[in-house]
Amino acid sequence: MNRITKRSDCPINYGLEIFGDKWTLLLIRDFIFKGKKTYGELQASEERIATNILAQRLAWLKRHKIIHKSPDPQKGSSFVYQLTQKGIDLLPILLEMIAWSWKYDAQTATPASFAKQLLTNKEKLKIEILSALREGRQAA
Amino acid sequence: MNRITKRSDCPINYGLEIFGDKWTLLLIRDFIFKGKKTYGELQASEERIATNILAQRLAWLKRHKIIHKSPDPQKGSSFVYQLTQKGIDLLPILLEMIAWSWKYDAQTATPASFAKQLLTNKEKLKIEILSALREGRQAA
DNA sequence: CTGTATCCTTAGGGATACTG
DNA sequence: CAGTATCCCTAAGGATACAG
Numbered sequence: 001m002n003r004i005t006k007r008s009d010c011p012i013n014y015g016l017e018i019f020g021d022k023w024t025l026l027l028i029r030d031f032i033f034k035g036k037k038t039y040g041e042l043q044a045s046e047e048r049i050a051t052n053i054l055a056q057r058l059a060w061l062k063r064h065k066i067i068h069k070s071p072d073p074q075k076g077s078s079f080v081y082q083l084t085q086k087g088i089d090l091l092p093i094l095l096e097m098i099a100w101s102w103k104y105d106a107q108t109a110t111p112a113s114f115a116k117q118l119l120t121n122k123e124k125l126k127i128e129i130l131s132a133l134r135e136g137r138q139a140a
Numbered sequence: 141m142n143r144i145t146k147r148s149d150c151p152i153n154y155g156l157e158i159f160g161d162k163w164t165l166l167l168i169r170d171f172i173f174k175g176k177k178t179y180g181e182l183q184a185s186e187e188r189i190a191t192n193i194l195a196q197r198l199a200w201l202k203r204h205k206i207i208h209k210s211p212d213p214q215k216g217s218s219f220v221y222q223l224t225q226k227g228i229d230l231l232p233i234l235l236e237m238i239a240w241s242w243k244y245d246a247q248t249a250t251p252a253s254f255a256k257q258l259l260t261n262k263e264k265l266k267i268e269i270l271s272a273l274r275e276g277r278q279a280a
Numbered sequence: 281c282t283g284t285a286t287c288c289t290t291a292g293g294g295a296t297a298c299t300g
Numbered sequence: 301c302a303g304t305a306t307c308c309c310t311a312a313g314g315a316t317a318c319a320g
Contacts, residue, residue, distance in 0.1 A: 007187040009249040011241035012169045029152045039282050047147040092236040101151035109149040179302050
């Protein structure tokens, strides 16, 4: 994060430099699966991100066009954060991570029904998740 | 890495705790795509991992059953590191990262032919990569 | 509610010397 | 070649106080 010197032009390395920190993918998860949109919602995650880190990470993600920030039409002093297409396109990575963890971590909190659909009908699942995201519903 | 307190039972978080550091996925990349097997080969990556970090990371990966270590049948004093099934199963995550980086990073060093196959025929590509891995050939 | 600003701690990582 | 052992340093992250 915020590193100046790029280690290499490897695509894996590029991904790591953009979202390979301790918090970014959890935030993306909250955007995609929990339909979160505001600072307060994002801060209230199970993992308890510190407020300064959250602000820093949102700025970073904005800078890299993963999210964009706009004034909340309802409330004057509030902002809405939303994933860009670049951010939404991280979904396949998250899904593969979920599949892997589901397979290898006994503790993982993935519902079996979700995991099953992930294994048998991934494309349909993606469509459902994205449509929930568009409508502001919660996908999981 | 080496954290004691688990942040949550979220599957994304599990993945991050196992391989969400700066080096692990690059090492997995070298195992899968470059057919690397020995300490020396792994150390000679483009990104120049430090020797102590490499040793530490290999121990971590062994501990979490991502790789296993065995004596090299050819050379007495040498060891061979190989991915377990759990490690091999990280391939889909790598592939999605490559696809994403290829789409969004102009600098990325992914051959267009590879990217095209990744988008149009992912399953076939996986099979090819895994068969190259099994035969000790280099996949990319 | 949405952030800044500080202060502080620590884990992660780089460099390099050294060993069987 | 395949690692250990040190030393050091910085960036990343936690806690908390404060401000618009």
